[in-house]
Amino acid sequence: xxxxxxxxVDVDEAAIPVEKKMYYRFESNDKKExxxxxxAIQQSETLNRLVEAMGYTSEDVxxxxxxxxxxxxxxxxxxxxxxxxxxxxxxIPVDDGSVPKIVEIPEFDAKLMDxxxxxxxxLIWAADYLNIVQLLNVSCKKVANMAQGKxxxxxxxxYLLPSDEEDEAAKRAAQEAQDxxxxxxxxxxxxxxxxxxxxxF
Amino acid sequence: MPEWSxxxxxxxxxxxxxxxxxxxxxxxxxxKSDKILVDKTxxxxxxxxxxxxxxxxxxxxxxxxxxxxxxTIWFIGKxxxxxxxxxxxxxxxxxxxxxxxxxxxxxxxxxxEKYQRKFGVIEAKSILLVMFxxxxxxxxxxxxxxxxIYECGDHHQTWLNQCASQKFKxxxxxxxxxxxxxxxxxxxxxxxxxxxxxxCDMTDEQLVMxxxxxxxIKSDMITANGIKRYLEIFLTLGQKQDVMExxxxxxxxxxxxxxxxxxxxxxxxxxxxxxxSVFRAMITGGFKNVHGIHDPRCFxxxxxxxxxxxxxxxxxxxxxxxxxxPIVLN
Numbered sequence: 001x002x003x004x005x006x007x008x009v010d011v012d013e014a015a016i017p018v019e020k021k022m023y024y025r026f027e028s029n030d031k032k033e034x035x036x037x038x039x040a041i042q043q044s045e046t047l048n049r050l051v052e053a054m055g056y057t058s059e060d061v062x063x064x065x066x067x068x069x070x071x072x073x074x075x076x077x078x079x080x081x082x083x084x085x086x087x088x089x090x091x092i093p094v095d096d097g098s099v100p101k102i103v104e105i106p107e108f109d110a111k112l113m114d115x116x117x118x119x120x121x122x123l124i125w126a127a128d129y130l131n132i133v134q135l136l137n138v139s140c141k142k143v144a145n146m147a148q149g150k151x152x153x154x155x156x157x158x159y160l161l162p163s164d165e166e167d168e169a170a171k172r173a174a175q176e177a178q179d180x181x182x183x184x185x186x187x188x189x190x191x192x193x194x195x196x197x198x199x200x201f
Numbered sequence: 202m203p204e205w206s207x208x209x210x211x212x213x214x215x216x217x218x219x220x221x222x223x224x225x226x227x228x229x230x231x232x233k234s235d236k237i238l239v240d241k242t243x244x245x246x247x248x249x250x251x252x253x254x255x256x257x258x259x260x261x262x263x264x265x266x267x268x269x270x271x272x273t274i275w276f277i278g279k280x281x282x283x284x285x286x287x288x289x290x291x292x293x294x295x296x297x298x299x300x301x302x303x304x305x306x307x308x309x310x311x312x313x314e315k316y317q318r319k320f321g322v323i324e325a326k327s328i329l330l331v332m333f334x335x336x337x338x339x340x341x342x343x344x345x346x347x348x349x350i351y352e353c354g355d356h357h358q359t360w361l362n363q364c365a366s367q368k369f370k371x372x373x374x375x376x377x378x379x380x381x382x383x384x385x386x387x388x389x390x391x392x393x394x395x396x397x398x399x400x401c402d403m404t405d406e407q408l409v410m411x412x413x414x415x416x417x418i419k420s421d422m423i424t425a426n427g428i429k430r431y432l433e434i435f436l437t438l439g440q441k442q443d444v445m446e447x448x449x450x451x452x453x454x455x456x457x458x459x460x461x462x463x464x465x466x467x468x469x470x471x472x473x474x475x476x477x478s479v480f481r482a483m484i485t486g487g488f489k490n491v492h493g494i495h496d497p498r499c500f501x502x503x504x505x506x507x508x509x510x511x512x513x514x515x516x517x518x519x520x521x522x523x524x525x526x527p528i529v530l531n
Binding site: 098099100101103117118121122124125128136137140141143144145147148149150151152155156159160161162163164167170 | 206209218234235
């Protein structure tokens with residue numbers, strides 16, 4: 001089955017399946033709605049637990065609002081559900097602790113992940129958030145394959161790896177966000193040091 | 202937004218786990234945080250090899266190389282002067298080369314110990330030790346599925362003892378002369394290929410416990426009865442490429458047909474004039490192979506020179522015609 005033919009589509013009344021299988025409705029953070037089969041949902045531990053806990057009937061699925069997935073946008077969620085529909089019913093790999101894991105990227109997955117790096121990283125993020133083990137495996141493997149034979153400079157470009165300075169700045173920003181006084185204290189400390197003070201205290 | 206930084210550490214670790222040694226080394230150089238990430242991620246190389254050879258320029262000088270996936274570090278020198286080179290895919294990176302006034306074996310010991318401190322154990326799918334006649338550092342631990350120890354003096358036993366693997370898929374130990382290799386349960390658990398081309402103390406009972414059908418054993422404690430019993434296991438479990446090669450003490454006037462179980466269908470075949478075989482037969486049936494491989498097996502015995510070498514395999518016919526160079530007269 002090709003990526004284009006995968007049975008996940010944005011909601012369209014005409015496309016609502018007539019079979020008796022339960023199809024759940026999900027909504028991305030940009031208000032795109034998807035119908036996903038019960039079997040496909042089983043690939044995601046997070047969603048599977050969620051729908052189990054909700055205990056929806058077929059009527060509930062139709063009448064109640066779509067389940068909101070607030071952290072993932074429609075473009076990414078579409079890829080996630082396409083993947084889940086294609087691999088529905090397949091066994092979920094169990095982590096045996098082996099390193100490196102033996103992961104082959106099937107043709108369907110390779111085509112599905114033939115996307116720009118930004119979307120690929122979002123897909124990884126979503127696979128991790130929704131706990132879709134095999135999607136996380138193949139997407140991480142795809143990203144790891146991108147590192148093959150690359151120099152540090154090339155790796156920085158491919159992955160947009162932050163430099164030490166950027167890491168420091170991000171750390172400072174995070175600290176400041178937690179405690180706005182931290183920056184002032186640090187500046188005061190630096191100033192006193194410049195003036196020859198032995199200790200801040 | 203930088204893409205990498207949107208991922209949580211567990212996911213970054215998951216990605217790094219797929220990287221080989223070379224790519225990890227490159228990633229380590231990107232930033233402090235990437236160095237920390239790579240260092241804390243468990244590493245199991247695809248292949249880890251140590252090999253030594255004598256320099257073509259001087260017989261006192263040797264070249265020792267350690268290969269970890271596509272990364273290689275060379276220790277070249279004699280006495281207490283060594284040059285260290287590093288490189289990827291056989292290409293030396295000159296900027297990392299240096300000369301040290303230290304013995305190369307001490308440097309290697311330090312390298313191995315440092316590697317172990319970083320990763321806990323020297324772990325790889327396959328570990329190869331080739332003509333490296335040095336004892337491993339006392340606390341060094343290796344772990345692998347496939348272990349090859351080729352002509353490493355009498356240190357093969359020490360390397361084997363310091364291997365933490367509970368079983369092997371493939372075990373290959375080659376030593377021209379040396380001490381008798383004691384057979385233990387771990388060796389008997391080898392699942393795919395067991396090649397011990399040195400004398401060992403394997404008995405008939407141990408031989409028939411084996412579950413691997415690609416076998417090369419030299420033991421004076423194996424009898425004709427053991428061969429007969431193992432042959433049935435070989436025919437049942439053997440894949441196309443598997444070869445049974447057992448070297449045992451057997452009288453030259455032994456009736457070799459008695460090595461083949463009566464339940465098997467076989468016929469004696471003509472020994473070619475160029476062959477050193479003393480007995481040849483073709484086993485054509487009477488066995489049920491678990492892989493469905495029922496091709497006739499060639500069974501032969503030859504002496505090398507005092508011991509009998511008994512071999513069984515599928516004889517592949519040459520498909521390439523033999524081309525002779527034209528003879529031009531005058």
